Amino acid sequence: MLHLTAALDPASQVPLYEQLYRSIAQEISAGALPAGARMPGKRSLAEALSVSVNTVDGAYQMLAAEGYLASRPRSGFYVQEYPARPVLTGETNRPPELPAAPAPEGPPVQYDLSTSGVDTRLFPARTWARLQKELLYTSPGLLARGDPQGEMELRQALAGYLEEYRGVRCAPEQIIVGAGIEHLLSLLAPLLPGPAAVEDPGYPRARQVLENSGRPCRFVPVDEGGLSVAALAASDAAVCYVTPSHQFPTGVTMPAPRRAELLGWAARRPGQRYIIEDDYDSEFRFDTRPLPSLQGMAGADGPVVYLSTVARSLAPGIRIAYMVLPVHLLPAWRQRYSLYSGTVGRFEQQTLARFIREGYFTRHLARSRVAYKARRTALAAALEDAFGPAASLSGLHTGLHLLLRLRGKNIPPDTALAAAARQAGIRLSALSSYYMDGPSACPPGTLVLGYGALDDALCAPLAAALSDTLKKACTAASASSSSV
């Protein structure tokens, strides 16, 4: 007979049978109760511990269910063999140390000019909340499993919107809804052939996703007409990731003849060459009418996959992106992802579907376009005032960012300028950080200023502070270079 040392606490919130279960399980795992030993009878253990027989029975049943004990009819409970507890990597008495968080970057950010920023005050939160609430109240069916490609109502609304505003030609069956560009791109990549070309400078995230998906990336230079199709054709790339409406980060728009050339590149090897058209912020074109999409020029079964997101047009915190596949890629898609679920909640999808269908989306875009255009104009004027001939601006016609290029001699590297700005509370990007193969090909002293999240009233003080900071940085660089 074993001597159990269970200390049971009747005042605890944990039921007595569970306390007893834990205590015995602990002794068995620790090896204190040897395998094969017979456990005390229920009645005698209950007496010894001053608990009811039911309590002991509950604990024994749980121990048996979990394999600590075996019950033999008319004989009792026996301790089962329990493998020595393995010593596990990193097992210590204190919790393991977490990897250090990224080092703090400097003083608080006073002006945030990140390129992903949008003006959240423009978002019609009340309308969105009302639509979502109505769906939660009236459509409990949306709690069940949905179509993995996305809600049909949303895909219909998107097909109509894309045809009207972007010249995209597709049936709703060709649309895949997913939780972000990176997610959709990683699902798409395995369906496409060969190495991938990315714009240089371009989106580092597209390169990361393509490389993570096992697609080696070739870097294709960008000129004043966007991606160089000549350089693309000279590479071995089979897939071309491109931002024709508003090249990121230079801001140039690919002119129609270049678009036709790019489509020609793909058309020369049908089924073996593809274009991924990322149309991420084509909604915000201020001075001329937007060019229709490449997808529309190529047709519903052409070599173009169209990719876009509501991260800019609505808000980055709402994770809905979408992709239009050529018809002939659909069977491969359905086969490869036959057991995958969708990645966007159904209520959010249906909310967006109604938001588009009932006209809120285009009204929101029109309102946003006016607001962003005014801010763009105000910021450009403020920068011109503050910098005068010391800087030139470009990439003003589209999207939510512009380029500021310092003129003069002894301009420090743009990363040094961005770091100096950061120390002055201004968060912005160096153009060279978007160069795929290192900064050597980058024109000197160019900064990328996103104004989506910038307060209108801050345009002038920002421009003054930035001019002041950058002039000091240039003077310091000049002094140190002349002292050498």
Added chain:
Amino acid sequence: MLHLTAALDPASQVPLYEQLYRSIAQEISAGALPAGARMPGKRSLAEALSVSVNTVDGAYQMLAAEGYLASRPRSGFYVQEYPARPVLTGETNRPPELPAAPAPEGPPVQYDLSTSGVDTRLFPARTWARLQKELLYTSPGLLARGDPQGEMELRQALAGYLEEYRGVRCAPEQIIVGAGIEHLLSLLAPLLPGPAAVEDPGYPRARQVLENSGRPCRFVPVDEGGLSVAALAASDAAVCYVTPSHQFPTGVTMPAPRRAELLGWAARRPGQRYIIEDDYDSEFRFDTRPLPSLQGMAGADGPVVYLSTVARSLAPGIRIAYMVLPVHLLPAWRQRYSLYSGTVGRFEQQTLARFIREGYFTRHLARSRVAYKARRTALAAALEDAFGPAASLSGLHTGLHLLLRLRGKNIPPDTALAAAARQAGIRLSALSSYYMDGPSACPPGTLVLGYGALDDALCAPLAAALSDTLKKACTAASASSSSV
């Protein structure tokens, strides 16, 4: 001088300058206006078309911006070279034919016993809607870009919940929030070594995701204690995907000694062997207390990645899953996915965080557990009544499905039984469809009945209809075999 044939319609909603732009762009793309040709002067074209000079100027500026025309100072606008329009794959006058939708499966479904179903009537839609609306009204900051690993408030709430109810030991920094198990598993797979073991029978979707991620899969048999660790150890697998709390689909729970053995397998090769613990519906354990997670036995930096979802505990239509990484995998994660955004909307994440923090989640689970247990008991009783000794039930203690196994001779293949049921309006699964290597190893005549979405009142009629249908299918099979 060119003869332009622009037919402008002043009554159209399209502005005149845009009509003119379209008309000229069309002629240039079609080759009707040769490269190098000088365009008519603005004033003379305006007169010829009876429009204002501004209209012509607007159209010319757009054409120049898009590369159709070039402007030469003091000379005018000239047609640019435009590559012949490429003939693209699949380009025809009619839209391409879409691949046929999956064939209709049979008569309308009267009883849906899919394993992914949940009872959506249990979902506290009003509370959820209220929390979400409050956040939309009060927290516009959530519209901006969020933490790619997930909202810290949600990860804190999950860490607390998982520690208390599942014995998971982790810091919030170890949690990754993502839009579904498949999504998280595809991000995880590239960080882990070698071939992967999956349970056989098991989740086909886990196998598909692992194989899509380039991990060859080994099939490890399941016995009455769950995955066979002996078979696992005999394979070359470096990763083991396992459902220890409630093996899918057999419903068995892995006893404590087997768990220790499994951890021992991983511990023998630290950093080279990993366990992926999918704890998908451990919330619904009816008859005994849930076993603590493998992750908790292994510790915060052990070889276990813990994976779960709210698809069962809340609803499949809400796409929130989460994963707990061992501390030592965090640096590799952060490096590989440094530019990826999160995949769950921030409002949904914060809604779930409040839902957990304010106690709604555990109350919902307690209420659901009672409802599902009652339904499980009613369904089991109805099936026993209807089938009598002709069938046995298993997998009753946990989760939202059970196994029904027909007894007797000449039982048809379970796929034939499932097809017969489907023809009678009952959707359920054949156990053999979860066997990885074909149905040969599968015990005959076993069906998987999910009761999450089943109406309580339908338990008895379903059992009667199912018994009727399956008896007829057996009789028919018996008659055809005796006639041979």
